[in-house]
Amino acid sequence: MVYLLGVNLPDQKLVKIALTRFYGIGLSTSERICAYLSIHDKARIGQLPEHQMTSLSSFLSAPPTLPATHALSDFKIEADLRRQVRSNIEHHRQIGSYKGRRHGQGLPVRGQNTHSNARTARRVNRLSSRGFMTSARQSQALPASFTSSLHRLVSRFVK
């Protein structure tokens, strides 16, 4: 078990598989990283020599600046990536675009149907600061006699 940047990498896993445990690294990215650091395709986490482990951890914690055409040029993981995603959404909220509005409502952003389901959007498309913002507004805007379900329904549309 190797503990890297808050993620546990199990010893018996292939390096390229284990790296996908990071938020922001999929299989193709992890293969690119392995190629960049000359880690063998079949190497497992437990077998990695010390110098490769340190180069891997230094790569993940502080990615080197690469030319813009390089596949790993805008490489970001975990908190950095989450922050970037959040700021992208926040940008759309601030300019008042349709995308930002849909994010605020917890509805699909890219034109999917909402007649039924739209479960993924309901789960994912919410603003980070939305939780306490709406609760504060609810208490101001709505009488207490509303049921909690109606509260939730209304809060989705109250901006």
Place this chain on the structure above:
Amino acid sequence: MRATEILNKRSVWKGPFFRSFPNLTQAKKDNQVIKTTARNCTILPNFVGMRFGVHNGKNYIPIQITEAMIDYKLGFFVPTRKKFSYRLTKNK
């Protein structure tokens, strides 16, 4: 990598799609609202600071163009659909 996202939108040689507004310079001077139904018109850098009344299918909704809105379409900022709100009685 990210460049493809932008380039895949439209051929570069075509340039952005836009409608020409004949009263653009005059409206910019007078700070008038330009009413338009051209929701598909790309917001160009020289629109910044102007006000457009963009048609939502019913009314012309005024929007103020800021620098962050460049390269999006006018209709991107004016929703066409009403939000559903439940009412117990129809008479209200």
